Each structure stands twice: as C-alpha cells, then as structure tokens.
Amino acid sequence: MPEMVSTDPRPKFYGIDVVRGVATCMVALAHVAYRTGDDRWGGHYAFAGILNGLFIFVDFFFVLSGFLICWVHWKDIGTPGRLVNYVQRRSSRIYPIYWLVLSLYILGQFIVPSQTHDVPLDPLSLIGSYSLVFGIGGNLLGVAWTLYFEIAGYVFFGIMICLDRRIAFALLGAWATAIAVHYIATPIETSAAGYSSGSPIFFLLHPYHLQFLMGILLAVYLRHARIPAPKIVGSLGIILFLSAVAARPDILFANNQLVMRVTMGLLACMTIGGLVDAERYQAFHIPDWMQRFGAASYCIYLTHTIVEPPVMKAGWILLRHLPSEIWIFIVAGVAIVVGYVFHRLIELPLTEGVKKIVMGRKNTKPAILTT
Numbered sequence: 340m341p342e343m344v345s346t347d348p349r350p351k352f353y354g355i356d357v358v359r360g361v362a363t364c365m366v367a368l369a370h371v372a373y374r375t376g377d378d379r380w381g382g383h384y385a386f387a388g389i390l391n392g393l394f395i396f397v398d399f400f401f402v403l404s405g406f407l408i409c410w411v412h413w414k415d416i417g418t419p420g421r422l423v424n425y426v427q428r429r430s431s432r433i434y435p436i437y438w439l440v441l442s443l444y445i446l447g448q449f450i451v452p453s454q455t456h457d458v459p460l461d462p463l464s465l466i467g468s469y470s471l472v473f474g475i476g477g478n479l480l481g482v483a484w485t486l487y488f489e490i491a492g493y494v495f496f497g498i499m500i501c502l503d504r505r506i507a508f509a510l511l512g513a514w515a516t517a518i519a520v521h522y523i524a525t526p527i528e529t530s531a532a533g534y535s536s537g538s539p540i541f542f543l544l545h546p547y548h549l550q551f552l553m554g555i556l557l558a559v560y561l562r563h564a565r566i567p568a569p570k571i572v573g574s575l576g577i578i579l580f581l582s583a584v585a586a587r588p589d590i591l592f593a594n595n596q597l598v599m600r601v602t603m604g605l606l607a608c609m610t611i612g613g614l615v616d617a618e619r620y621q622a623f624h625i626p627d628w629m630q631r632f633g634a635a636s637y638c639i640y641l642t643h644t645i646v647e648p649p650v651m652k653a654g655w656i657l658l659r660h661l662p663s664e665i666w667i668f669i670v671a672g673v674a675i676v677v678g679y680v681f682h683r684l685i686e687l688p689l690t691e692g693v694k695k696i697v698m699g700r701k702n703t704k705p706a707i708l709t710t
Contacts, residue, residue: 352614352615352618353618353625353629353630353633354614354615354617354618354625355403355406355610355611355614355615356630356633356634356636357625357629357630357632357633358399358577358610358611358614358633359399359400359403359633359636360629360632360633360634360635360636360639362396362399362400362636363396363636363637363639363640363643364639364671364675365393365396365584366393366394366396366397366640366643367639367640367643367647367671367674367675367678368390368393368667368668368671369390369391369392369393369394369396370643370644370647370671371647371651371667371670371671371674372384372385372386372388372390372391372393372667373390373391373394374647374648374651375663375667376388380651380655380663381659381663383663384663385662385663385664385667386664388587389585389587390667391587392583392584392585392586392587392588392589393584395580395583395584395588395599395603396584397485398547398550398600398603398604398607399580399603399607399610400485401485401488401489401492401547401550401551401554401604401607402550402551402553402554402557402604402607402608402611403554403607403611404489404492404551404554405492405550405551405552405553405554405555405557405558406554406555406557406558406611406615407554407558408429408492408493408496408554408555408558409496409554409555409558409559410558410561410562411428412425412496412500413558413559413562415500416499416500416502416504416507417500417502417503417504417507418500419500419501421500422497422500422501424698425496425497425500426497427697427698428698429493430697431690431693431694431697431698432690433471433486433489433490433493434471435689435690435693436637436638436641436685436686436689436690437471437483437486437641438469439685439689440480440638440641440642440645441468441469441479441480441483443645444479444480444645445460445479447645448460451649458476458477458478458479459477460479461476462476463475463476463477464476464477464478464479465479468480468483471483471486471487471489471490472487472490473487473491473539473542474539474542480641481644482640482641482643482644483641487542488545488547488548488551489551491542491543491548492548492551495511495514495551496555498510499511508559511552511555511556514548514552515549515552517544518544518545518546518548518549518597519549519597521540521544522544522546522596522597523597545596546596546597546599546600546601547600549597549600549601549604550600550603550604550607553601553604553605553607553608554607554608554611557608557611557612560612561612561615561616565616565620566612566613566615566616569612569613569614569615569616569617569620569621570613570617570621571613572609572612572613573609573610573611573612573613573614573617574613575609575613576606576607576608576609576610576611576612576613577610579606579609580603580606580607580610583602583603583606588603631683632679634682635678635679635682635683635686637682637686638678638679638681638682638685638686639674639675639678639679639682640678641678642674642677642678642681643671643674643675643678646673646674646677646678647670647671647673647674650670650673650674651670654669654670658670
C-alpha cells in the first residue's frame with residue numbers, strides 16, 4: 340500500500356498540540372485539587388475527589404510523544420546515519436528548559452525547603468535528575484517522573500533508527516509482549532507515578548511504555564491509511580476519555596495498570612488520529628492564540644507544581660473564605676499563566692538558541708509545535 344504523506348515531511352499538527360495544552364492544564368488542576376484533602380488547605384477534596392482522576396491525562400502525553408517521534412523521524416528508521424541528528428533534536432528540545440527549571444527548584448529548596456518532597460539532595464539524585472536516567476538516585480523535581488519514561492522511549496526509538504525496519508518493529512512487538520507478560524505474572528501496585536520500585540526491569544516493563552509504543556503504531560498506520568470520519572472519531576475519543584476521567588480511572592479499572600494504560604492509550608489514539616486526519620484532509624482551523632497556548636504545554640507542565648504551593652500559601656488568607664471548588668481554579672490558573680509567560684520569555688529563546696548552537700541552525704523562528 341503506498342504511503343499517504345503530506346508534501347511537507349514534517350507538518351505541524353496544531354490541533355493535537357492544543358489538546359496537549361488542555362491536558363497539561365487538567366494535570367495542573369489535578370495537583371491543586373489533590374492538595375485540598377490536606378488539613379492545611381481545608382481537609383476535604385474538592386468535588387468529592389472526582390478531579391483527582393485528571394491525572395490520567397498524563398496517558399495522553401505518552402501516546403502523543405510516541406506518535407510525534409515516529410511521524411517526524413519516520414524516514415530515519417533503518418538509517419543509522421540519522422541518529423546524531425535525532426539525538427540533537429530530542430536533547431535540545433527536552434533538556435535546556437528542564438535543566439533551568441530543575442536548577443531554579445533546587446535553589447528554591449535552599450531558600451524555602453519543601454515539606455512535601457523528601458528526596459535527599461545528594462550527588463546521585465543530582466546526576467539522576469539532571470540526566471533523567473532511571474535508577475540513579477531519586478527524582479528531585481516531582482513531575483519529572485514522566486520524563487524518565489519519555490527518555491526511555493526516545494532511547495528505544497534511537498535503537499530503531501539503527502536497525503533494519505523489520506527488525507526494529509519486531510523489537511517493538513517483543514517489548515510490548517514482555518510488558519504484558521511481566522504485568523500478568525507480577526501485577527503492579529504502586530503510586531500514581533507508577534515506578535516506585537527501584538528495579539530497572541520493573542521500570543522498563545511498566546505498562547506506561549505501552550502507550551509510547553501505541554503512539555508509534557498510530558503514526559505507522561496514518562502513514563499508510565486514513566481515519567474514517569476523523570472528526571467523529573476524534574470527538575468520540577475525547578468524550579470517552581473525559582468519561583473515564585469522571586468515573587475515576589482507579590475505580591473504573593480496579594487499579595489494573597495494564598488494562599488502564601491500554602484502554603486510555605486506545606482512547607488517546609482515537610483522539611490523536613481523528614484530529615491529525617481532520618487537520619490533514621479536512622478544513623480544520625486553529626486560532627493563532629490557541630496554537631501559542633498549546634506550544635507552552637511543556638513549560639507549564641514543568642513549572643506548575645513549583646508555582647502552586649507558594650501561591651496557595653501566600654493567598655490562603657483570602658482563599659480559605661472561598662469554597663475549594665472555586666479557589667482551586669484560581670490557583671491552577673495562576674500557575675498556568677506563570678508557565679505560559681515563562682515559555683514566551685524564557686523557553687522559546689532558550690530552546691531556539693540551543694538549537695542554533697547544537698544543530699547549526701540559522702534564521703530560526705520560534706516553533707509553535709517543536710517535535
């Protein structure tokens with residue numbers, strides 16, 4: 340079957356980037372809503388704890404990551420000579436702003452030590468946190484736990500670049516099978532971060548990796564075929580995803596990590612596939628302001644848990660007079676705005692400057708969606 344690709348080998352899909360921005364805001368809201376159960380902030384969960392299920396939006400990030408990596412670097416698979424370019428693109432996108440945010444967070448710990456983060460500031464934790472290599476010390480920046488999975492996925496795709504395509508996808512199938520078999524043999528019962536065990540094998544065989552692999556397979560499918568009625572499929576995916584969130588995923592799936600990750604991964608695939616094909620083949624206009632907002636998602640994600648606690652502490656005199664169902668949106672909103680401003684003023688020039696140095700780019704313009 341011939342490949343159905345755009346004349347632009349690396350098109351930007353603004354629709355899914357906007358959805359990623361919304362998903363980031365939901366995670367930011369979830370972190371505030373979860374804190375409402377603490378006695379310091381009222382002692383009862385806002386909306387009876389329903390918003391705690393918003394953490395499931397992290398699943399969308401993993402699928403989207405796998406999709407974008409494969410879509411952008413599709414022609415690199417089986418071409419080892421492209422590995423250096425691939426590493427440069429990934430590292431210049433992920434690390435510079437992360438290193439800056441992590442450094443600011445560590446500096447803040449010396450000024451006002453956190454009462455909710457007990458990872459020791461030792462050499463191993465510093466090495467592990469800055470490198471994002473699992474198994475080296477503890478994770479100093481809480482939300483960065485997802486980046487450990489991202490980096491593992493990027494390394495795996497780098498291996499695919501170095502292999503023949505048939506061998507590469509056979510390896511993908513082998514990894515997915517190993518994850519399923521391992522979970523069935525030893526069910527995982529961990530925290531929301533999903534990798535509290537210190538075993539590297541446990542980490543590499545965690546069901547979260549399946550979502551990255553599902554994203555890769557979605558990209559392969561869209562390279563060769565189309566989604567029927569993409570707007571309907573995408574909308575249905577969003578509706579079902581939100582319905583699962585409202586039903587509390589931990590209850591809906593009885594804390595079965597494998598079933599939860601596969602189900603939410605499939606719903607994320609429906610959403611992403613529908614939006615991508617709607618944007619490729621149908622009229623699908625995304626306003627400029629929404630594109631700019633979507634581009635800020637990574638920065639908002641990295642900074643929101645740093646901003647929210649001091650905002651709550653500083654404003655508690657006023658916030659305590661409001662129902663938690665109201666003030667959580669105020670706190671999350673402030674964190675989102677701060678993250679967006681940080682993205683515009685710091686992340687964009689930093690990332691583009693690093694790309695000029697690392698990749699020798701000239702006359703670069705800030706990208707709406709950097710993949």
